Amino acid sequence: MDLPKHFVIRESSHRVLNPIESAQLATLGAALRLPAGGTLLDLACGKGELLCTWAREHGITGTGVDISTAFLADARARAADLGVADRVTFLHGDAGAYVAAEPADVVACIGATWIGGDTPGTVRLMESSLKLGGMLLVGDVYWRADPPPEAVEALFGADCLSLPGQVERFHELGYDVVELVAADERGWDRYAAASWLSMRRWLDANPDDELAPEIRSELTRSQLQHVRWQRPYLGWGVFALLRR
Template identity: 60%
Template sequence: MDLPRHHTIRESSHRILDPFTDAQLATLGRALHLTPGTTLLDLACGKGELLCTWARDHGTVGTGVDLSTVFVAAARERAASLGVEVTFVQGDASGYVAESAVDIASCVGATWIGGGVVGTLDLLGRSLRPGGIALVGEPFWRTDPPEAALAIGDFVTLPALVEQTRDAGWDLVEMVLADEASWDRYVAAQWLNVRRFLDENPDDELAPALRHELSTAPLEYVTHQRPYLGWGVFALVRRP
């Protein structure tokens, strides 16, 4: 089992596979007061930038799990380039539980693995030590969107998202939110990745679909996504 190729094509130049900048990821690490030896599990870890840079900057240790062979290979290369000891596992993160309880368990930008935020918190909680921190990255509506924007996804507002986690038995203890500029860096960079792939592979079987995507995605983004859709990483601790 592996991710479809169009995902890896869009993300080919990215190290962070979400609308987060290097600075925002670093801010999150500092906000969590990470210390050497802090243990992490990152489900749907992508290219492992969270684990790798936090290991470099804070001395954390941990394991990442992702379905994509391409992303896991890139994560291992990143760890080697930074000289950090981080383990990456290629496989389905939706049922993965750490062998030993960890200090922080995260799923940043892929809560579909648990059927949504609450289900993903339940999954992360199975790997957490008592008092450990769960990190979830999730989109939310910044303001009520027009009807045409609702096709982007079944999201809720930020207050509704916070209420949802509270009612599921978790305390929100930190958060770092993306902004329009970080959304641009994530989404617009995908367009260049797609265009370069098309230029280099005009006869690929995915070319017609990607050509259509490149012709429609930028206008859709600036019209319906950029003005209305937020995203953030939320740190939560389960209530006793």
């Protein structure tokens, strides 16, 4: 069980695997007023930047679960670099099937709301590892402006809501939104464009690899998709939720 190689190639230079920048991740950690010694479970943790930096800055402990062995290797190296390897643990596995043995103060799923089938399903999955009175952190997309049909088809389809629609959905699930840190066009550019250079460098170094046609196609498609649809229409944010 592992993440397909083209994802690893595409995001090889990324530290944060979402359109939120490191400074915004730090802003979110500070805004949540995390108690020292609190516990955090990060489902689909990627390279572990949230866990590692928050362990250093806020004294939390935590566990990250991800399907990618390559990303987890980067996460463990990052923990060692930041001196928090004794505070965070990274597990290889299916985040969509993981339930913590001990409920956590905070459960996060940042940008991987498909692990529970959809956003409501992922919220219910996260609840199974959350302490009573704990907080959920959900990173998800939304439409910033009314999209044309081509944008809906190219991106996330009917399950993607407007920002008010997202907040209303969380209300329907029984939660108050108590914090929000949203990506802007700069964040989208940094996330998307960094992958273009990574893919191009890989293609230059591996022209005869069996994955080269797929990577070439994705490089071309992703550039046009970003400038046509993602940048002008698609929003993304981390929503902090407390049960009503």
